Amino acid sequence: MLNIYGSPRSSSGRCFWCLEEIGEKYHYKPLNFKEKEHKSPEYLKINPNGKAPTLTDGDFVIWESIAINFYLAETYKPELLGTDNKQRGLVHQWSFWGIAELQPPIINSFIQLVFVPKERRDNQVIEKATAKIPGLLKVLNDALEGKNYLVGDNFTLADLNVASIAAVCSEIKFDLTAYKNIQTWLTQISERSAFKKYQKLC
Numbered sequence: 001m002l003n004i005y006g007s008p009r010s011s012s013g014r015c016f017w018c019l020e021e022i023g024e025k026y027h028y029k030p031l032n033f034k035e036k037e038h039k040s041p042e043y044l045k046i047n048p049n050g051k052a053p054t055l056t057d058g059d060f061v062i063w064e065s066i067a068i069n070f071y072l073a074e075t076y077k078p079e080l081l082g083t084d085n086k087q088r089g090l091v092h093q094w095s096f097w098g099i100a101e102l103q104p105p106i107i108n109s110f111i112q113l114v115f116v117p118k119e120r121r122d123n124q125v126i127e128k129a130t131a132k133i134p135g136l137l138k139v140l141n142d143a144l145e146g147k148n149y150l151v152g153d154n155f156t157l158a159d160l161n162v163a164s165i166a167a168v169c170s171e172i173k174f175d176l177t178a179y180k181n182i183q184t185w186l187t188q189i190s191e192r193s194a195f196k197k198y199q200k201l202c
């Protein structure tokens with residue numbers, strides 16, 4: 001049985017979405033952050049970082065959201081990894097790009113704008129992060145020119161992992177009007193039944 005620890009409304013969200021895409025039954029194990037359940041001795045045994053998400057599959061334990069999604073796809077729905085090694089390489093490329101390049105500025109802005117009270121916000125952090133976002137979105141927008149999906153002709157884990165980050169632009173009120181391909185891609189992906197099921201959990 002699959003167990004997922006974390007909250008759909010956090011970076012664990014992409015794992016809930018992936019679980020819905022693979023269509024396997026799973027148990028949702030919420031962690032109460034206010035009660036520091038993520039730092040409890042029991043939880044630290046399965047994730048010594050004291051962070052969410054963590055997935056267990058029987059005796060097997062894995063953490064780091066992108067690694068969890070690759071494990072789920074490889075084990076339960078390999079077509080999410082593309083049709084050959086080249087596509088698989090590109091699915092990795094976009095997933096690493098998402099987590100290493102696109103996520104830091106978007107999440108840094110998100111933390112300041114959503115979690116830090118206005119009077120304590122660090123505007124330099126927001127300005128520095130916001131300045132990096134357009135160049136990154138241009139890379140993504142250009143890659144989507146004339147295409148429905150990032151890799152090949154079908155939805156893959158590349159779309160899921162990158163869209164889970166790009167979608168945060170609306171929460172930080174970053175205007176995507178200049179990035180038509182990204183807008184179309186996000187709208188189309190949000191019509192997926194697995195995405196809708198995941199959204200209902202949020």
Ligand SMILES: N[C@@H](CCC(=O)N[C@@H](CS)C(=O)NCC(=O)O)C(=O)O
Nearest residue numbers: 010011012050051052053064065066
């Ligand atoms: N790189 C990790 C990031 C995990 C992470 O930072 N999770 C946050 C929730 S969004 C967390 O558990 N924070 C608690 C803490 O840092 O104490 C992943 O993608 O899984």
